[in-house]
Amino acid sequence: MAEKLFGKAMKRVEDPRFITGTGTYTDDMTLPGMAEAAMVRSPYAHARIKKIDASKALAHPGVLAVITGQEMKEAGINSIPTGWLHPGIKTPPHYPITFDKARHVGDIVAAVVAENRQIAEDAAQMVEVEYEPLPAVSLGSEALKPGAPAVHDDIPDNICFTWSIGDKEAVDKAFASAHKTVKLKLRNNRLVPNAMEPRASLAQYHKASDEYTLWTTSQNPHIHRLLIAAFIMGIPEHKLRVIAPDVGGGFGSKIYQYPEEIIVLYAAKKLGRPVKWTARRSESFVTDSHGRDHETVAEMAVDQNGKITAVRVETIANMGAYLTTFAPAVPTYLYGCLLAGPYTTPHIYCHVTAPFTHTTPVDAYRGAGRPEATYLLERLADVMAHELDMDPVEFRRKNLIPPEAFPYQTPVALQYDSGNYEAALDKALEMVGYQKLRQEQAEWRKQGRYMGIGVATYIEACGLAPSALVGSLGAQAGQWESALVRVMPTGKVEVFTGTHSHGQGHETAFAQVVADELQIPVEDVSIVHGDTGRMPYGWGSYGSRSAPTGLSAIVLATRKIVDKAKRIAAHLLEAAPEDIVHEDGKFMVKGVPDKAKTFFEIALQAHLAHNYPADLEPGLEATHFYDPKNFVYPFGTHIAVVEVDPETGRVKLLRYLSVDDCGPVINPLIAEGQVHGGIAQGLGQALLEEAVYDAEGQILSGNFLEYAIPRADDLVQIEHDHTVTPCPHNPLGIKGIGEAGTIASTAAVANAVMDALRPFGIVHLDMPYTPQKVWQAIHSARKLGQAAD
Amino acid sequence: MAEKVRIKLTVNGVVHGSEVEPRLLLVHYLREHLGLTGTHVGCDTSQCGACTVHVDGQAVKSCTMFAVQADGASVTTIEGLGSPGHLHPVQEGFWEMHGLQCGFCTPGMIMAAADLLNKNPNPSEAEIRHALEGNLCRCTGYHNIIRAVQYAAGKMAQRSAADD
Numbered sequence: 001m002a003e004k005l006f007g008k009a010m011k012r013v014e015d016p017r018f019i020t021g022t023g024t025y026t027d028d029m030t031l032p033g034m035a036e037a038a039m040v041r042s043p044y045a046h047a048r049i050k051k052i053d054a055s056k057a058l059a060h061p062g063v064l065a066v067i068t069g070q071e072m073k074e075a076g077i078n079s080i081p082t083g084w085l086h087p088g089i090k091t092p093p094h095y096p097i098t099f100d101k102a103r104h105v106g107d108i109v110a111a112v113v114a115e116n117r118q119i120a121e122d123a124a125q126m127v128e129v130e131y132e133p134l135p136a137v138s139l140g141s142e143a144l145k146p147g148a149p150a151v152h153d154d155i156p157d158n159i160c161f162t163w164s165i166g167d168k169e170a171v172d173k174a175f176a177s178a179h180k181t182v183k184l185k186l187r188n189n190r191l192v193p194n195a196m197e198p199r200a201s202l203a204q205y206h207k208a209s210d211e212y213t214l215w216t217t218s219q220n221p222h223i224h225r226l227l228i229a230a231f232i233m234g235i236p237e238h239k240l241r242v243i244a245p246d247v248g249g250g251f252g253s254k255i256y257q258y259p260e261e262i263i264v265l266y267a268a269k270k271l272g273r274p275v276k277w278t279a280r281r282s283e284s285f286v287t288d289s290h291g292r293d294h295e296t297v298a299e300m301a302v303d304q305n306g307k308i309t310a311v312r313v314e315t316i317a318n319m320g321a322y323l324t325t326f327a328p329a330v331p332t333y334l335y336g337c338l339l340a341g342p343y344t345t346p347h348i349y350c351h352v353t354a355p356f357t358h359t360t361p362v363d364a365y366r367g368a369g370r371p372e373a374t375y376l377l378e379r380l381a382d383v384m385a386h387e388l389d390m391d392p393v394e395f396r397r398k399n400l401i402p403p404e405a406f407p408y409q410t411p412v413a414l415q416y417d418s419g420n421y422e423a424a425l426d427k428a429l430e431m432v433g434y435q436k437l438r439q440e441q442a443e444w445r446k447q448g449r450y451m452g453i454g455v456a457t458y459i460e461a462c463g464l465a466p467s468a469l470v471g472s473l474g475a476q477a478g479q480w481e482s483a484l485v486r487v488m489p490t491g492k493v494e495v496f497t498g499t500h501s502h503g504q505g506h507e508t509a510f511a512q513v514v515a516d517e518l519q520i521p522v523e524d525v526s527i528v529h530g531d532t533g534r535m536p537y538g539w540g541s542y543g544s545r546s547a548p549t550g551l552s553a554i555v556l557a558t559r560k561i562v563d564k565a566k567r568i569a570a571h572l573l574e575a576a577p578e579d580i581v582h583e584d585g586k587f588m589v590k591g592v593p594d595k596a597k598t599f600f601e602i603a604l605q606a607h608l609a610h611n612y613p614a615d616l617e618p619g620l621e622a623t624h625f626y627d628p629k630n631f632v633y634p635f636g637t638h639i640a641v642v643e644v645d646p647e648t649g650r651v652k653l654l655r656y657l658s659v660d661d662c663g664p665v666i667n668p669l670i671a672e673g674q675v676h677g678g679i680a681q682g683l684g685q686a687l688l689e690e691a692v693y694d695a696e697g698q699i700l701s702g703n704f705l706e707y708a709i710p711r712a713d714d715l716v717q718i719e720h721d722h723t724v725t726p727c728p729h730n731p732l733g734i735k736g737i738g739e740a741g742t743i744a745s746t747a748a749v750a751n752a753v754m755d756a757l758r759p760f761g762i763v764h765l766d767m768p769y770t771p772q773k774v775w776q777a778i779h780s781a782r783k784l785g786q787a788a789d
Numbered sequence: 790m791a792e793k794v795r796i797k798l799t800v801n802g803v804v805h806g807s808e809v810e811p812r813l814l815l816v817h818y819l820r821e822h823l824g825l826t827g828t829h830v831g832c833d834t835s836q837c838g839a840c841t842v843h844v845d846g847q848a849v850k851s852c853t854m855f856a857v858q859a860d861g862a863s864v865t866t867i868e869g870l871g872s873p874g875h876l877h878p879v880q881e882g883f884w885e886m887h888g889l890q891c892g893f894c895t896p897g898m899i900m901a902a903a904d905l906l907n908k909n910p911n912p913s914e915a916e917i918r919h920a921l922e923g924n925l926c927r928c929t930g931y932h933n934i935i936r937a938v939q940y941a942a943g944k945m946a947q948r949s950a951a952d953d
Contacts, residue, residue, distance in 0.1 A: 011884055018892030019880040019899060021827015021867030028826035116821075118810075196831045196839060196893040196927050248829075248893025249927050281832035503891030503928045669887045673933055677890065680930030704836035704925070712931040713918040741930075 038120035042102030045697020069099030096259035106286030136697035166349035174310035178301035197248020220540020247502035291365020320361035334369025378747035452756025463548030480627035491600035498538010499550035544736020553626035560622035649775025678741020686749035801869025818856035838924030848904030867896035888937030890928035
């Protein structure tokens with residue numbers, strides 16, 4: 001019997017190409033005759049475009065074309081649609097190149113195509129654009145004020161949509177009769193995704209067949225093909241092939257349909273030459289859809305026993321200048337529906353107002369909505385515990401949904417399928433040595449040292465998603481996933497998945513599972529993804545859906561292969577199909593191990609069909625489209641330990657520990673790696689990162705000199721363990737793990753810093769906790785303290 | 790456009806003579822003129838380190854240097870460090886310890902780590918973290934990158950002990 005690979009920490013099969021520099025990212029590609037594009041971008045957040053004079057640029061040697069928005073509109077190129085609609089939502093047009101007004105810094109005003117990128121960039125600076133600068137607004141709450149500059153002329157109040165969930169009356173009643181309530185004003189800082197690979201697109205037009213090929217940095221090539229074909233360019237869908245080759249990180253930012261992809265496709269046809277565009281990092285900062293940016297008032301009510309009776313949330317969620325692909329779903333269904341968290345809160349109400357502003361669009365980023373929900377719940381929990389003079393862990397324990405309560409219906413639409421939250425909490429507390437740590441903290445404080453311990457218990461809903469459910473909530477997309485398993489005559493196997501790996505290790509983890517299911521060597525399995533020309537329609541990777549949804553489809557397809565193989569074996573072995581067992585890598589007659597056929601023998605016969613069942617089709621391949629019955633619900637507990645230096649305001653991470661439950665773990669190496677990265681992002685948001693805009697809509701942290709993403713010496717080695725609570729409704733019981741780290745860690749680090757600052761009487765600060773902010777808070781608190789003395 | 794300049798340099802053991810614009814950065818020379826696309830461009834402010842190569846044995850961010858400044862130099866890129874079957878211990882460490890996810894920062898990270906181990910064969914965790922702080926990774930949280938470098942240090946120590 002071959003070794004079972006599920007659960008094995010296998011080294012990744014994709015790594016040899018990456019560690020030797022032989023991966024193929026979009027910008028690595030060069031095609032014969034390729035031209036390159038550079039964008040002319042608005043330096044203003046809001047300006048009327050009065051005139052564009054491209055004559056100097058066009059006269060520059062090597063320039064092939066200067067493309068304007070007017071030209072593309074006249075050529076029939078449409079606006080880029082959003083993929084999620086709420087009742088009453090305003091969906092103003094988002095043309096690939098704007099022609100009337102620029103609505104955020106970086107909005108594309110023209111595109112220059114030239115013999116190479118250097119020439120295109122030189123010429124882009126020669127395009128003379130006459131702007132009439134207009135007043136701009138960058139903060140969501142400012143955009144809602146009467147008289148604020150309108151981002152879109154026909155939406156004078158800037159309101160894209162409002163949304164609510166929960167029973168407001170019941171919540172208000174619970175607050176009115178509460179034993180205690182707490183209220184926090186929270187700003188969830190805006191983040192810039194910053195996948196290490198900048199976005200890039202390369203388009204080729206094949207004149208003879210009127211077909212296009214687009215290589216692009218995408219998490220979901222089929223979505224691009226559908227949007228471009230059906231909505232934006234009117235290319236027949238079968239005439240457009242979208243390929244996402246090696247992609248250097250996505251984190252949500254490479255889900256969306258961006259203007260540049262349309263521009264290179266248009267230019268490739270116009271010029272009859274392949275056209276490539278690659279973002280500079282400074283372009284990424286102003287054009288990759290951002291994350292978070294909430295202004296929230298969050299309240300919690302408890303009874304005299306410390307049980308949460310209600311949570312009330314009012315959020316302003318900044319949409320930026322345009323709606324990108326999933327934007328409307330993020331501060332709503334991925335946020336408001338998560339506000340029960342792991343707790344038994346009976347009454348929850350959340351109201352969201354989503355304004356347009358003159359900033360880069362905001363959409364799903366690493367955790368998408370769920371980190372925001374977890375952050376506010378966990379901040380409320382800590383503040384409430386302090387109000388009640390309870391240990392924050394005990395407050396949480398009292399309110400966790402008990403294991404016997406599943407399936408658990410929350411008051412905000414979701415039905416949690418399974419969970420054992422206290423088990424994860426206990427494990428984390430034991431690992432960190434919680435009681436001892438609290439004693440140590442008390443000792444430190446006597447010495448004037450400020451240790452903070454931050455706990456976050458979390459759940460997430462991921463594995464997007466039951467199609468009919470998301471459809472009823474406004475998704476303009478299905479959320480099932482596809483798999484095609486193709487067995488070759490030699491018994492080697494290609495598996496085509498509609499999900500996309502841009503760092504998640506699908507080529508390894510998926511192959512492990514396929515090898516187990518088919519009982520063949522893992523070396524005989526290739527996982528293929530990212531090419532609309534090769535695999536059935538699929539919805540791509542985001543929302544931690546690849547394993548629970550994509551791999552479930554693969555497993556069910558491999559089981560079809562096994563069923564068919566049994567029928568072929570039965571014929572060859574002259575037995576009844578129900579008497580054939582699949583064991584030790586062979587198909588054998590039950591109880592007669594000598595009467596057996598190997599996978600190879602069956603694969604070969606399936607292709608020869610010389611000695612074959614009369615009622616069976618030749619060939620050995622199977623497709624499965626898997627539509628999940630529910631989301632999956634990973635959970636866990638994270639604990640951060642920090643020290644704050646009151647003299648400098650510097651926060652130092654001392655320890656970080658996570659216990660996560662993603663069900664059975666396919667490859668611990670990969671799963672833990674996903675958690676580590678997510679934790680770094682959470683720490684980044686809590687301590688370092690913020691897209692800062694000035695009142696005129698200029699981004700003040702628009703490159704890596706000004707926007708700090710975590711570096712190696714900002715982190716520590718992470719202590720990690722897991723519990724295993726299988727998902728009851730998919731074939732392997734697996735749940736997603738891609739976003740868990742980020743969802744919990746922002747809150748854990750924030751709580752740790754606030755815990756350290758408690759002795760100063762500081763209840764809440766908004767992230768990021770930069771030394772300056774922390775020092776100022778301590779300084780003001782000390783002054784206040786002195787005044788009181 | 791400025792007049793082109795003739796340069797001659799050794800890249801991964803092969804001598805190349807080229808005519809380049811004076812403003813051409815070394816990283817673009819490597820990627821676009823020599824087709825060595827393993828060296829990546831991740832930013833435009835010399836912060837991310839994805840373009841790290843070795844110039845005359847020293848780690849250099851190849852976006853901070855003009856190609857003409859490498860005239861006469863010996864450059865090693867990720868493609869020249871080791872290949873499948875003949876991996877450098879740092880490459881091996883990244884593979885063994887899952888020191889990479891999307892792989893984009895990886896070549897620069899490996900070149901920076903190899904430079905560290907050339908100078909300090911037995912670095913502490915803090916020294917590794919400090920040495921790599923000019924190389925950004927958004928996927929791994931650096932946890933397994935640290936383990937990868939520690940693995941490589943152990944492997945190189947074993948090899949040099951065996952050589953003695």
